[in-house]
Amino acid sequence: MKKSFRQICSQVSIGVFACSMIVNVPVFAEEEDPKESIKDAVEIEQDEIKEGTASPQKSAFSINSYSLVNEKGEPIETLKKGDVFTLIVTATDPNVSTEKALEQKEVDKINQSIHSLNIDRLTDDFSGGQDVQAILLSQKQEPLKVKILFKDVKWKGKGDAFRFQIGYAALDIQYTAHTIEIKECSEEVKEPENTGSDAEQPSDTIVDDNMSWSGGSSGGGFEGSSQTIKTASPNLIVKKYSYGKDPIYAGKEFQLSLEFFNTSKTLACENIVVSLETGDGLSIANSSNTFYFESLGAQASKTIDLTMKALSIEKNMSAVIDVNFRYDYVADQERINQTMAEKISIPIYLKDRFEIQEPTLPEMASVGSECVVSFNYVNKGKSTLSNVEAKVEGDIPALQKVQNVGNIDPGTSGSIDVILTPDQPGIQKATILLSYENANEELVEKKFPIELNVEDMAPMTPDDSMDAIPEEEKSSPWGWVLGLIALLGAGAVIVFLKKRHKKKQQKEDHEDLDFDDEDLKE
Numbered sequence: 001m002k003k004s005f006r007q008i009c010s011q012v013s014i015g016v017f018a019c020s021m022i023v024n025v026p027v028f029a030e031e032e033d034p035k036e037s038i039k040d041a042v043e044i045e046q047d048e049i050k051e052g053t054a055s056p057q058k059s060a061f062s063i064n065s066y067s068l069v070n071e072k073g074e075p076i077e078t079l080k081k082g083d084v085f086t087l088i089v090t091a092t093d094p095n096v097s098t099e100k101a102l103e104q105k106e107v108d109k110i111n112q113s114i115h116s117l118n119i120d121r122l123t124d125d126f127s128g129g130q131d132v133q134a135i136l137l138s139q140k141q142e143p144l145k146v147k148i149l150f151k152d153v154k155w156k157g158k159g160d161a162f163r164f165q166i167g168y169a170a171l172d173i174q175y176t177a178h179t180i181e182i183k184e185c186s187e188e189v190k191e192p193e194n195t196g197s198d199a200e201q202p203s204d205t206i207v208d209d210n211m212s213w214s215g216g217s218s219g220g221g222f223e224g225s226s227q228t229i230k231t232a233s234p235n236l237i238v239k240k241y242s243y244g245k246d247p248i249y250a251g252k253e254f255q256l257s258l259e260f261f262n263t264s265k266t267l268a269c270e271n272i273v274v275s276l277e278t279g280d281g282l283s284i285a286n287s288s289n290t291f292y293f294e295s296l297g298a299q300a301s302k303t304i305d306l307t308m309k310a311l312s313i314e315k316n317m318s319a320v321i322d323v324n325f326r327y328d329y330v331a332d333q334e335r336i337n338q339t340m341a342e343k344i345s346i347p348i349y350l351k352d353r354f355e356i357q358e359p360t361l362p363e364m365a366s367v368g369s370e371c372v373v374s375f376n377y378v379n380k381g382k383s384t385l386s387n388v389e390a391k392v393e394g395d396i397p398a399l400q401k402v403q404n405v406g407n408i409d410p411g412t413s414g415s416i417d418v419i420l421t422p423d424q425p426g427i428q429k430a431t432i433l434l435s436y437e438n439a440n441e442e443l444v445e446k447k448f449p450i451e452l453n454v455e456d457m458a459p460m461t462p463d464d465s466m467d468a469i470p471e472e473e474k475s476s477p478w479g480w481v482l483g484l485i486a487l488l489g490a491g492a493v494i495v496f497l498k499k500r501h502k503k504k505q506q507k508e509d510h511e512d513l514d515f516d517d518e519d520l521k522e
Contacts, residue, residue, distance in 0.1 A: 060095040061166050064145075065232040066180055075265070079184045081157030087129065087150040089180065090233065091166065094143045098136070101144040101168060110136050110341055118167040119148060122177060125159030128152045137340075160185040180229055231331040234264030236272070238323055238342045239301055247440060248310050249351040253285055256308045258323070258344075261301040269296045269338075272327040274304065281319035281348050285309045296327075310348045314382060316439055318345040352438040353381035354408070359432065359448050366455045370399070370421050373432065373450060378413040383439030390416050394430030396452065397421045408436070422454040 066089045068076040076085055099107050102116040112135065119132045129150035138145040150164070160182045167175035239261035243254050258276075262269050272293040278284060285307040293302055310319070325340040355378050362371040379385060388405035392398040399419035408414075422428050428451070435445045 061091045061093045061176055061178065063178055063180060063229060064090040064092055065230060066090070066182075067232050068182070068184055076184055078186050079155050079182065080186050081155055084128070084152060084154050087153050087162060087180075087182075089148040089150070090137070090145070091148060091178075092138075092143055092145045096144055096173075097140070098138045098142055098144045099140045102136070106136065107140050110139065111343070112136060114146070116168065117146065118175070120165050120175075121150070122163035122165060124161045124163040124179070125156050126162050126182075127154045127156060129162075129164070155182075155185060183229075231267065232264065233331065233336065233338055234262050234267045234269050234298070234329050235338075236260055236262060236269060236296070236325040236327060236340050238344060241344050243308070243346055247349050248346060249349050250281075250310050250313050251351070253307055253309045256306055256346075258304045258306075259301050260304075260323075260325070262296045262298060264298045264329075266298055267329050267331055268298055268300075269327040269329050270294065272296055272325065275324045275326075277322040277324065278308075279320045279322075281311050281313050281317055282321065282346065283309050283311060308346075313348055313350065316347070316349050316383075318347050320345050349440045350381060350383045352385075352440075352444065354379050354385055354436065354438070354444075356434060356446060359450060361450060361452065364455070365420075365422055365428075365452045367422055367425050367457045370419055371452070373418045373420060375416040375418075375432075375434065375448070376413070377408070377416065379408050379410055381439070382410050384409050385439075386437040388416075388436040389434070390418055391433040391435070392418060392420070392430060393433055394428075395424075396428050396430040397423055420452070422452060425454050425456040428452045428454050 066087060068079070068085045068087060070076055070085055076083070079085070093101065102114060106114045106116055114134050114136045117134050119134060121129050121132075129152065131151040133149040133151070135147040135149070136145075137147055150162075153162075162180045162182055163177065165175040165177045167173065237260065239259045241256065241258045243256050246254075248254055260274065272295070274291045274293070276284065276289045278289070287306050291304055296302055321344050323342045323344060325342075326337070328335055328337055330336075357376040360374040360376070362373070365371045375390075385408045388408055390403040390405060392401050397420070399421065403416075403418065405416055416434065418432055420430070430450055430452075432448045432450060433445060434448070435443060438444055
């Protein structure tokens with residue numbers, strides 16, 4: 001049976017090592033011709049690739065930097081046995097772009113958590129760290145760069161190796177194992193566990209096929225699983241920003257102060273370019289969006305001051321500004337270019353344009369009579385006013401002391417009528433309080449003091465026809481009864497007279513008829 005290229009190389013390497021442990025002379029395999037074996041192995045490897053059985057591609061992640069922070073987020077310089085911390089690792093895979101490596105929904109989630117990477121802990125000198133968070137640092141077309149947070153890690157007090165493996169969830173790419181030497185461990189205890197040729201790998205250890213064996217009289221070990229850890233890269237972050245104490249209204253200019261900070265304790269940043277990208281609702285009023293700084297020392301900060309303008313908006317919103325950093329730093333005798341990105345937000349409000357005219361007072365007011373005080377209004381703003389209310393304060397009685405008007409939509413005009421009922425003559429004073437909530441959910445109150453000249457109630461003028469009626473009849477119901485009887489009597493008299501007149505007429509007509517008959521007889 002033919003053997004694969006990897007199997008032959010592995011057997012040859014191990015055989016050479018085993019023989020060199022016994023005698024310090026070169027040893028050559030006698031069973032097969034190495035050239036023929038390698039030739040056969042290459043042919044088998046090519047056949048496996050054609051048939052699709054060859055091992056899949058491996059990820060090419062490299063560790064850029066690491067740092068330790070405690071539970072409060074403060075940097076840790078020295079570790080003691082049992083200390084709990086979070087390990088922050090920055091890693092880059094130059095062989096694959098962000099767009100190809102991640103799921104589509106996570107490609108644009110820069111500075112946010114992603115789940116398209118599989119990251120597992122391996123056996124090492126630390127416990128915990130299974131709670132892993134990956135944060136995307138690269139743009140869509142850039143090589144994939146992530147920040148990995150291993151949380152709740154505890155040092156066992158012996159050794160300094162922290163091991164883990166990275167693989168892709170969405171791609172058919174094998175895991176790669178990585179080892180970081182944590183220099184912050186307070187004691188250096190590096191004891192090889194068992195470096196013999198028959199040593200067994202831990203159950204969760206992954207051996208890279210590209211590893212080679214190096215040995216000697218004092219033992220040996222695998223090379224390739226550990227990488228030299230470079231100096232931690234400095235990060236530029238937005239330390240704080242301010243835009244004044246007053247609310248930012250649409251159409252208003254304001255001053256933005258932005259302070260950024262170099263997190264490194266040892267490295268300075270050079271050739272710094274800061275660019276600001278404004279989204280909807282904001283613009284830079286009097287300068288470019290790009291700023292240059294020659295250098296920024298370790299643990300130092302710089303401030304950018306600029307004038308911004310809030311643009312016209314349809315409703316209240318939080319405008320977002322993307323702050324992008326591009327800079328160089330020198331570490332391990334190498335100049336490295338670094339990029340960082342952050343977001344800040346500024347709330348923008350619609351201005352309140354609710355206009356209320358002075359109240360319209362009644363021309364006359366008298367005790368016990370209702371009078372109306374009217375307020376004409378118009379909402380010239382673009383937002384709805386909520387919970388509009390009219391409240392009467394003072395001694396003048398009102399039909400409603402508190403009147404709920406409701407909501408007033410933009411562009412609406414009308415009037416608010418308050419009905420008062422004075423109960424005392426003279427100059428009467430009161431205050432009408434109109435209140436509402438604007439688009440910023442702020443309570444706005446407007447007070448209108450008023451004065452009414454209230455006249456006393458006028459006496460009633462008696463009717464002349466009422467003078468002929470005795471006072472007793474005015475107040476007694478018998479007057480109405482007597483009047484009704486008189487009316488009925490008058491009606492009966494009229495009927496009697498009509499009947500009498502009719503009988504008389506009939507008699508006269510009869511006499512005339514008799515006269516005519518006598519004349520006819522003659």
